[in-house]
Amino acid sequence: MHSKPESRQISALDGFSLSSTHYSAEGEAQGNLLIAGATGVPQRFYQRIALYAASQGLNVMTLDYRGIGLSRPARLKDFKMHYLDWARLDLAAAVALLAKQDLPLYVLGHSFGGHAFGLLPNHHHVSRFAVCGTGAGWHGWMPWRESLKVRMMWHLILPVLTRIKGYSPWSKLGIGEDLPQDVFYQWRAWCQYPHYFFDNPDTQDLLDCYYKVRTPSLFINATDDLWAMPASRDAFIRAYANAPIHTLDIESQGTPIGHMGYFRAQHQDLWQPIVQWLKQGSPASIGASRLQQYAPGEFNKAQLLLPNLAL
Known part of the structure; x- marks a missing residue:
């Protein structure tokens, strides 16, 4: 029998209070x-897989990043943060807490x-x-209908709504939680590039962070995930060159999987x-899947991307 999930407040590395749940x-x-979790997706969405993992002998933690879900401030309008705070300050604090325990630590991302x-x-x-x-976010990796829809959202609909509201009202469009405006503008800027923020002149130094990763990693993508098709994933994860x-x-x-179905009950x-x-x-x-395995350094050599898209 599952024990009852326990809600706890944890502190990000800069002291910001975050809502977490422990199984x-x-x-x-x-x-x-x-x-x-994914951008704009609250931790409650991952409850089913968290309960499943707990049934398989794992202690599980989920959390809401700052500005999202139960970690959303009373006033989201003009809330200031950097998109990368979710990784460098919020998730990093959770890793630090769990690493103190004498147990192997695993991370499952979306x-x-x-x-x-x-x-x-x-x-x-x-x-x-x-x-x-996971993927590079660039509209060029998407089928043309989805690409057109995404470009309209990035450049016509959401900029107007974000300017009016002082935050990005994704919930009004039925596509996730509202986002702090800084997250929206930074995300949109990086999605203009085939390799996401690695191509952005202001953030190319991030490559060095990824080159340091040595953790064995599994990247799963559904072929009907229009936001993160396998080619989009491959364009991004080339930065994990030494893992x-x-x-x-x-x-x-x-039943379609899409971008959210991985964690829905029908795909358990x-x-x-x-x-x-x-x-x-x-x-x-x-099921019907294609698994590829690469030693450190081999993945980049195996990819045949267009020359003008090379890192």
Whole structure:
């Protein structure tokens, strides 16, 4: 039987108060798992997979980044922060807390979680890392209909609403939690580039952070994830040049997966192999899928991207 999830306030590295939820492992704990959520997705969305991982012997922590969910300030208008604070200050504090315990530490990410891992100052504490639906964010990696929709959102609809509100009202469009305006403007700027912030002149120094990652990593992308198709993932994760990498491309079987389905109940068949890989490091194919394995340095050599898109 699952123990009741426990809500706790934790402090980010700069002292900002964050809401977190803790799920105790059934039986003797075999490790700790931190779930690093997507942009604008509250921690409650990951409750089902957190309960599943707890049933498999892992203590699990979820959290809401500053400005989101239960970590949202009373007044979001003109709330000041940097998008990368979610990784460098918020997730890093959770890693530091869990690393104090004498158990292996794993991280499971979603979308932004794949960006965040390379930005952590303490990723070396993590034994294995898996992420679903991470990508470079550039509209050019998307099918043309989705690309057109995204460009209209970035350049026509949301800039007007954000200027009026003082924050980005994503909830009004039914696509997630409202975002602090700094997150919206920085995210939009980076999504103009094929390799996200690695191509931005102001943030190219971030490559050095990713080159330091040595953690075995599994990157899972559904072929019907229009926001993060496998080519988009590959364009971003080339920066994890010195980590042993597995990539897994999943073909949906009937029910679409999209960008959010990885963590929905109808796709819980994905969870067992993901948790198995985190705990044991043994990759497994999932349904109609394509698994590739690369030693450190091999992934970049294997990719055949257009020359003008090279890092």
